Amino acid sequence: MEQNVIKIENADIFQYNKHLVLTDVSLHINKGEFVYLIGETGSGKSSLLKILYADLELTNGDAWIGGVNLRTLKKKDVPYLRRKLGIVFQDFQLLTDRTIEENLLFVLRATGWTDKKIMSARIDEVLQNVGLVHKRHKWPHEISGGEQQRVVIARALLNHPEVILADEPTGNLDPKTSSEILNLLKSISKLGTAVLMATHDYRIIERFPSRIVKCENGKVYENATVPGN
């Protein structure tokens, strides 16, 4: 049986100021699926992602992510939800005053890990996943933009997420580095983590075809194509 790790049913999505952005949204994403999220600027892609990591409150309709019911989720349980998700944004958001290892340790400590040996081993694993074990003791400014984004992906993997939400993860990267990031995210999805990736970059979609979800005129289309196709 197909297993939805993201399920949204008939949701209306409002911005913080109660402005209605998307109506009657339904979206189903399975374990290990790789899905693009497209739509013009202001069409609601970020708002849809925000609902999924509980930055926006779900008031109308139902939604589950990684088995967590977003409609009934209490504010105090939001950190628990975020631990189950990997979140990757365009700006790398590494702490610049810490090494790569310290950046990863920071997240492990913040999410309740305590055993030093186990933490060190997990850091080793995620850095291996993204091919950066040798950069463990470097500072963010000592590595390239693409490597920084790979560290952000490693950081997102620390807690074995069922879902990675990525908002324009290649927005600041050149085409070759973007392809490396796509290869990495695709390989992660093949290992069972679903990836939902917002992008404006249709060349990437052509090069790495996958299911496309589109925000347009206040609606979400679950199976779309890029404009012109």
Ligand SMILES: Nc1ncnc2c1ncn2[C@@H]1O[C@H](COP(=O)(O)OP(=O)(O)OP(=O)(O)O)[C@@H](O)[C@H]1O
């Ligand atoms: N903090 C906010 N407060 C109020 N309205 C907002 C806020 N952020 C976005 N909006 C509005 O909500 C709508 C959807 O914006 P959203 O950021 O979700 O679009 P997007 O598709 O992600 O755009 P982009 O591709 O530019 O990131 C837009 O009309 C926008 O003006």
